[in-house]
Amino acid sequence: MATGIKPEKEKELWDMHLSGKTALELADIFKALGDETRLTIVQLLVGRELCVCDILDSFAMSQPAISHHLKILRQAGVVRDKREGKWIYYSLNPATLDLLSGVLCSLQRDADKKSRTGRCSPIALL
Numbered sequence: 001m002a003t004g005i006k007p008e009k010e011k012e013l014w015d016m017h018l019s020g021k022t023a024l025e026l027a028d029i030f031k032a033l034g035d036e037t038r039l040t041i042v043q044l045l046v047g048r049e050l051c052v053c054d055i056l057d058s059f060a061m062s063q064p065a066i067s068h069h070l071k072i073l074r075q076a077g078v079v080r081d082k083r084e085g086k087w088i089y090y091s092l093n094p095a096t097l098d099l100l101s102g103v104l105c106s107l108q109r110d111a112d113k114k115s116r117t118g119r120c121s122p123i124a125l126l
Contacts, residue, residue, distance in 0.1 A: 025077075026103065029096060032076035037061075038069050042092065045079060049089040 073079040077096045
């Protein structure tokens with residue numbers, strides 16, 4: 001997706017925030033989180049691993065639909081999966097959560113500098 005911003009300016013703006021990620025990769029993370037079902041899945045995974053069947057119990061939708069949402073979250077790097085026999089367990093990817101927290105806090109710090117309030121509180125995502 002083209003932003004219309006000059007590539008050198010985009011690099012300058014985002015290098016300070018992204019820890020090696022591109023703006024496009026960060027946008028993919030936010031897109032993955034921009035769905036109510038996927039946000040609920042993320043909340044379910046806080047502090048634990050769950051298989052699809054455990055996640056499915058919280059929704060009135062089919063297993064393929066839940067698996068599709070998990071695939072989107074996995075492709076964006078929000079969740080990771082681990083196979084144990086025939087079961088696949090999903091958990092949150094702490095590196096991605098740290099990235100999001102850092103980016104949002106950094107953006108807040110930059111906004112505070114411009115407004116001269118000088119505050120930056122860690123952003124609680126969940």
